[in-house]
Amino acid sequence: MDRILIRGGRRLNGKLPISGAKNAALTLMPCGLLTDEPLTLRNLPRLADVDGFGHLLNQLGASTTIEGSRPEDFGRVMTIRAGQLTSTEAPYDIVRKMRASILVLGPILARAGQARVSLPGGCAIGNRPIDLHLKALEAIGAELEMSAGYVTATAPGGRLSGGRYRFPVVSVGATENVVMAAVTAKGASRIENAAREPEIVDLCRCLVAMGARIDGIGSETLEIEGVAELHGATYAVMPDRIEAGSYACAAAVAGGEVELTNVDVASMGATLTALREAGVGIEERRDSIVVSSDGQLKPLTLTTAPYPGFATDMQAQFMAMLCKAAGASVLTETIFENRYMHVPELARMGADIQVRGRTAVVKGVDRLVGAPVMATDLRASMSLIIAGLVAEGETSVARVYHLDRGYERLEEKLSAVGADIERDGGG
Ligand SMILES: CC(=O)N[C@H]1[C@@H](OP(=O)(O)OP(=O)(O)OC[C@H]2O[C@@H](n3ccc(=O)[nH]c3=O)[C@H](O)[C@@H]2O)O[C@H](CO)[C@@H](O)[C@@H]1O
Numbered sequence: 001m002d003r004i005l006i007r008g009g010r011r012l013n014g015k016l017p018i019s020g021a022k023n024a025a026l027t028l029m030p031c032g033l034l035t036d037e038p039l040t041l042r043n044l045p046r047l048a049d050v051d052g053f054g055h056l057l058n059q060l061g062a063s064t065t066i067e068g069s070r071p072e073d074f075g076r077v078m079t080i081r082a083g084q085l086t087s088t089e090a091p092y093d094i095v096r097k098m099r100a101s102i103l104v105l106g107p108i109l110a111r112a113g114q115a116r117v118s119l120p121g122g123c124a125i126g127n128r129p130i131d132l133h134l135k136a137l138e139a140i141g142a143e144l145e146m147s148a149g150y151v152t153a154t155a156p157g158g159r160l161s162g163g164r165y166r167f168p169v170v171s172v173g174a175t176e177n178v179v180m181a182a183v184t185a186k187g188a189s190r191i192e193n194a195a196r197e198p199e200i201v202d203l204c205r206c207l208v209a210m211g212a213r214i215d216g217i218g219s220e221t222l223e224i225e226g227v228a229e230l231h232g233a234t235y236a237v238m239p240d241r242i243e244a245g246s247y248a249c250a251a252a253v254a255g256g257e258v259e260l261t262n263v264d265v266a267s268m269g270a271t272l273t274a275l276r277e278a279g280v281g282i283e284e285r286r287d288s289i290v291v292s293s294d295g296q297l298k299p300l301t302l303t304t305a306p307y308p309g310f311a312t313d314m315q316a317q318f319m320a321m322l323c324k325a326a327g328a329s330v331l332t333e334t335i336f337e338n339r340y341m342h343v344p345e346l347a348r349m350g351a352d353i354q355v356r357g358r359t360a361v362v363k364g365v366d367r368l369v370g371a372p373v374m375a376t377d378l379r380a381s382m383s384l385i386i387a388g389l390v391a392e393g394e395t396s397v398a399r400v401y402h403l404d405r406g407y408e409r410l411e412e413k414l415s416a417v418g419a420d421i422e423r424d425g426g427g
């Protein structure tokens with residue numbers, strides 16, 4: 001199994017290109033199921049999760065064609081053609097490997113009038129139930145039945161009615177599912193307390209490009225007027241704000257000056273505010289950000305929250321960065337109940353972190369020391385990479401497949417700005 005080897009202590013300097021967003025890609029790809037015309041997605045990141053989702057679309061009878069990209073390019077162009085669905089089932093074997101597979105439920109139901117999707121189950125960061133996806137779909141006319149670990153959803157008469165639903169808590173995935181299901185409903189839908197993440201804005205814009213009628217995009221109330229059918233479109237996946245934030249944390253702690261290119265600056269508000277508070281230089285340009293740091297960081301108090309708050313997907317990377325701050329930081333995780341799996345691994349490298357319930361107190365230390373560590377989930381893995389970049393000696397990060405879900409050719413991007421990092425295929 002692959003490992004990533006890092007010899008810490010190098011400053012980072014140069015340009016680092018940001019890829020298309022994983023979390024946008026995973027909700028734009030199922031939109032291809034909503035029409036019998038082609039949907040072309042540009043700037044699609046090369047990630048294990050994107051390949052996995054392509055495989056799921058193929059299983060349902062959609063073809064996925066990759067066009068005109070060279071291996072050295074970041075990003076790809078994919079055309080999804082779902083002239084006819086040959087299956088309406090997302091099987092356990094695929095769903096268990098990739099939670100985002102649940103996002104085919106709404107589109108299959110809207111397109112075919114019925115869908116059968118395996119329940120995803122929990123994962124390392126938490127329980128992650130799908131009750132809100134189901135309640136929202138029910139509110140717009142779906143009939144649901146659960147058996148043998150699957151949910152079967154039916155639209156009476158073959159088409160959803162539309163309806164009103166107010167989310168009791170904000171859910172990104174459930175908002176995406178119900179929006180994709182509602183766009184071709186017979187009537188109108190009103191979704192309240194919807195998630196406002198930039199990836200949801202990206203989804204809505206793509207659906208509008210396909211002929212959907214959605215008002216309130218980017219707000220917590222989405223009003224959707226169902227249309228008879230959607231058509232094909234070409235759409236560019238937004239840049240990955242979490243990938244950009246991760247490399248910003250790396251540059252902040254390693255020191256140096258890195259220009260992150262192809263960035264959607266507007267989507268990164270809370271991350272940039274936190275970096276500035278830590279004393280990091282941030283220069284916002286039109287579609288790039290220059291991060292400059294002498295490696296001297298101030299401690300922070302951060303609490304994760306739905307967008308526009310501080311993202312849970314940035315918590316682990318900030319924690320790694322703050323291990324070297326001058327003083328004690330306090331991080332509180334409010335979204336997932338078990339998102340501190342990186343703490344014992346960072347401790348192996350010399351970090352001083354105490355976790356009590358949802359709060360972690362991170363006392364800055366003078367030095368981190370390289371060690372063999374194990375990645376447990378995607379962002380936890382990135383936190384270990386960040387720590388490895390400033391640790392003395394060698395860090396080897398095992399279970400790299402977590403990183404490959406969400407970071408396109410990480411070792412290549414970091415080497416290009418001066419990091420001493422490589423992938424070892426024999427570990
Ligand atoms: C592919 C993708 O886009 N993943 C992102 C998405 O995950 P995901 O869409 O799974 O996250 P949600 O926003 O749905 O989850 C937020 C909270 O709501 C709970 N919940 C969610 C659904 C539900 O039916 N019932 C329920 O209780 C979850 O367990 C969690 O505690 O948003 C998360 C929160 O920003 C990010 O960390 C993930 O990177």
Ligand SMILES: C=C(OP(=O)(O)O)C(=O)O
Nearest residue numbers: 023099100313378379406
């Ligand atoms: C938790 C994440 O992703 P997923 O929802 O795909 O597990 C993430 O991107 O940090």
